[in-house]
Amino acid sequence: MRIPTHILDEIVAHSREEAPNECCGLLGGREGAATTLYRARNEFESPLRYNVHPQDLLRITNELDEAGEELVGIYHSHTRSEAYPSQTDVNLAENWPDPLYLICSLVDADTPVLRAFAISDGAVSEVILESGD
Numbered sequence: 001m002r003i004p005t006h007i008l009d010e011i012v013a014h015s016r017e018e019a020p021n022e023c024c025g026l027l028g029g030r031e032g033a034a035t036t037l038y039r040a041r042n043e044f045e046s047p048l049r050y051n052v053h054p055q056d057l058l059r060i061t062n063e064l065d066e067a068g069e070e071l072v073g074i075y076h077s078h079t080r081s082e083a084y085p086s087q088t089d090v091n092l093a094e095n096w097p098d099p100l101y102l103i104c105s106l107v108d109a110d111t112p113v114l115r116a117f118a119i120s121d122g123a124v125s126e127v128i129l130e131s132g133d
């Protein structure tokens with residue numbers, strides 16, 4: 001998936017702002033490319049798990065519709081673990097198999113790691129991110 005550099009930077013910035021809690025948000029765009037980042041609140045305000053706050057989900061879904069965009073990605077941060085989906089993340093993705101899942105790890109605060117995964121039927125596969133505008 002193609003993601004503009006400024007969106008990748010924004011995911012890292014959001015992750016740092018919310019640390020030690022996990023942050024989350026949605027990416028709108030078209031097939032194969034993200035164009036807009038929508039920040040959301042983590043309903044759980046937790047360092048261990050996330051859920052896109054239902055009010056934000058409703059608001060962002062409307063904004064996606066108005067912009068003529070599709071939901072192409074869901075991002076969240078891991079502040080204490082590597083950039084790989086936890087079992088909780090895999091379970092959460094069952095309800096929503098289509099978007100890519102981006103995870104930003106801040107385990108090494110100086111070197112954030114951002115990776116993307118497709119998660120469907122409990123199977124995780126990494127997707128290569130192409131940055132650039």
Ligand SMILES: [Zn+2]
Pocket residue numbers: 049076077078085086089103
């Ligand atoms: Zn996670």
